Amino acid sequence: MDYSIPKLLASAGLLVGLASAAPSSSPLYNSVIETKYGKVQGYPAFSSEPTGNLTNWKDITVWKGIPFAADTAGENRFRPPQKASSWNTTLDAKSFGNVCPSATSDTNLTISEDCLNLNIWSPAKSTGAKLPVVMWSYPAESTAADALFDGGGMADKGIVFVNYNYRTGSFGWLGHPELNEEVYKATGHNSSGNWGMLDQMEAVKWIHENIADFGGDPNHITVMGQSAGSAATYHILNSPLTKGLIKHAIIESGVRDPHDPLCTSLAEGYKTQEYVMAQGLNYTAEKNVSTIAELRKLPMSDLEDNVLDGWSFGATLDYYAMPAKYAVTLKEGAANNVPVLTGNTKDESGAEKQTNITVAEYLADLDDTYTTGNWSKRFLELYPADNDKRADGAYNSMWTDRSKVGTWMWTQLWAESSNKDVYTYFWDHAPPGQDQGAYHESEINYVLNNLYATDKPWTAKDYEIAAKMNGYWSNFIKNGNPNGDGLVHWSPTADDARVHHVGNGWGPIPVASKAKVQLFKEWFATLPTY
Template sequence: MDLFSLIACCVVLFDLFPIASAALYNTVIQTNYGPVQGYPAFNSSPTGNLTNWKDITVWKGIPFAATTAGQNRFKPPQAAESWNSTLLARSWGNVCPSATSDSDYTIDEDCLNLNIWSAANSTDAKLPVVMWSYPAASTAADALFDGGGMANKGVVYVNYNYRTGSFGWLALPELSEERYAETGYNSSGNWGMLDQFAALKWIHVNIEAFGGDPDHITVMGQSAGSAATYHILNSPLTEGLIVGAIIESGVRDPHDPLCTSLAEGYATLDASLSVGVEYIEGLNISTLAELRELPMDDLVTSMGTNFMATLDHYALPATYLETLLNGSANNVPVMTGNTKDESGASYGLNITVAEYLADINSTYSGNWTVEFLALYPANDSTTASGAYNSQWTDRSNVGTWLWSQLWATASTNPVYTYFWDHAPPGQDQGAHHESEINYVLNNLYDTDLPWEQEDYVIAAKMNAYWVNFIKTGNPNGGDLTQWNATNTSALVQHVGDGWGAIPAAPAEKVALYKAWFDSLVAY
């Protein structure tokens, strides 16, 4: 082979394979439990906006705590056992029971593991870090939460698994006695929340070895994952560990009755204890010792009970209203918002006027019915369906905006509020719950939808806003349309099918929702 042919061959190989010295996948990383080694996240250029794909390393299935089975069941996450040989982190870890029924995953109580994507070229890169918490009935292995798009922009992205259902939230008098002996708090439940805190603490201790900055961690999640993010924001158990929070489809005015039933819902300790006692009676047992001996599947098949977070004044320190008025444990910038077709609004809805009126009368009873019908009138199926969706969408937008005003009571940091209205192609649910995630994470390459050119353009902009916020606490930068922090003008940022400041709702509707919320008991 002559010299020119040899050079040409080398150029081809350079294009096909990443250079080993330019990424961390050929480096053994030392964690506080043992050594791990990752691998290239991509073997070829993914479709979309990724320009640094050759540098991205992924580590999968790294344990951040011990198994939650047996005597560790219904306890805070315990320290993982250390290992000496290098963990080849090429496979997803086990999924926690009740998170998903997908047979592609191994479901087991030994499930507290995490995944990391990093484009760092050295272990001392000190890149900003984001921790992603997934929504309900999901897992960190879901392609929707792939972190390559974030890593491509110089962010170390981490997602993780945590306990849900009875495994994550069961409260019992015996458990409260255990926790009181350990902590001095009459606390029970919130095991999944403590998993979330443990993952954050693992990141803080270990992420520097993966090229991340342990002192620059933003927490982020959607729906149930936004509740996890909100708990981290508020809890004294995580104080000082984060620099920002992104809460997607999560917060609203604490007077809104939806707070009790959607992802951010929680129960009093007495209510949670009552649910727990009834639950174990249904299993024909009466003691905690018996409960810890039951096979995992016995608890998985008994998931009909509505388990949720518990107001224990330990992990969850106060009501949401008290936290807003008195200040959260972490006084940091916040980004939050909603999608058009969620939290009651349904794309393609077709209801009768009678159905609409029945809903309005049950939701806004008494004199409020007349006031809401005046602003959301209907005289046929088309207008009834539109008015129904409009009042739910406005309720979310106004409620989130009002939350931001309450946040300003005790916080010195800004809130950036958005409204997403782009409907991904190939589906019939509109701008549905979770529809912004692919765009935020810029990972369209990993989801099987018939993406169009405009989707890649939107993803680049959405991801840029989110990356800017993760890096600086402010979504603005570059040539992006200016996004102002929420203020008394009731403007939020339109993202998706348009860009820029828009009202949360028309002024008279904002005033009506504020008055209605103020008439209700706070959560």
């Protein structure tokens, strides 16, 4: 077995007992587990000790490919996830399940509309262990089979880790007037287009109903994700469809002040119903069909290239799964009022380690970004550049600060309607073997403590950083508070414009200078909300 990518396929069901009860001191892979849908066999996550910080690796069981909902092909295409079917033989949960179309270009994976499956890593030695649970939502162009999202490192800390697949592209986000009629008949809500979002919420519901039999506590679920996965987490946090099902939320590289135009492409991004209906009609016509019934009969391959063809699919503001604009939910309060951990990396969302930008290009970018009034001049005063080298640094600094300030401002808005703590981080460590700096996604290996799973020239320093990062995140998953022994104290976000530095340093630092924070505040105040 290749322990660097612990394989796990699995079943989809509520466990009601053990087919062959194992001793309380025995890992669950020594048992065949009886579930609501059939028997399931898990496997050791590791065949030998992985390199890194893991101490309980021998106890970790992994189940792969457990269906949490039915095949989404045919009549289930463009519909909410349906309940999974049962099976008669023991499900050999050794390999990852199918992945959803349009999710990835990895030709080594099996692409199928029968893709709503999840994977579980559990260190439990008893189905009654009641360990805290975390559900990981992956970023765009990824799948639950990606080694970057291996759950063994988090399970080593006494946490049941779950990741899952969800629909994307037209399969996950197509809206259409006919589909609105179907949803209205079923729910009384005139909406469609959020099939991927409903998959994400169905995964939470499945975990709540079934995870106890894998040693997890159904009343202690943290939802967690990065980038597009942070959007999934934010949807779950806000939606009344998941109210009461989660205990904490971790939103990596996601939320901003709702005035920031970056919100259109981050966790807060969405399409209006008007846009979605028009696109759905155009999409149907482009496929040379006139009805949803005909669209459901087309081969899967006919619907896979939509991004390349210029279609723009994503979350829909449907006032059902997504109940309101994020500015409204920030004011009125989210459906799930829980502690939140959120933050950004240094070199993302416009910031790049090296852009080789010239002064002329930098000035043009300022004019294009801050298009009205005297804003570009004011930003140039605080982010000056009189040669190309300084232009490169000023460009990176301005976009990095925008992320930090925007996220900190989101926490201030969140605090107005919530009495739960928010913890905000800033990650600046560049993983070895690359030249992109602390790029988008660069914190994931460290947070999940799974450096063993990916092929980079890790150093002793990287393992040290991973131990601390995973310590903060696992503490938060367990307690709603990242603090613990051996870690620099992390205070909840307050109105003092500070953020917790992680990576190349540890502890509170200013979000930005007071003048820069004030400038972003003033600029954001002139813009509409998203």
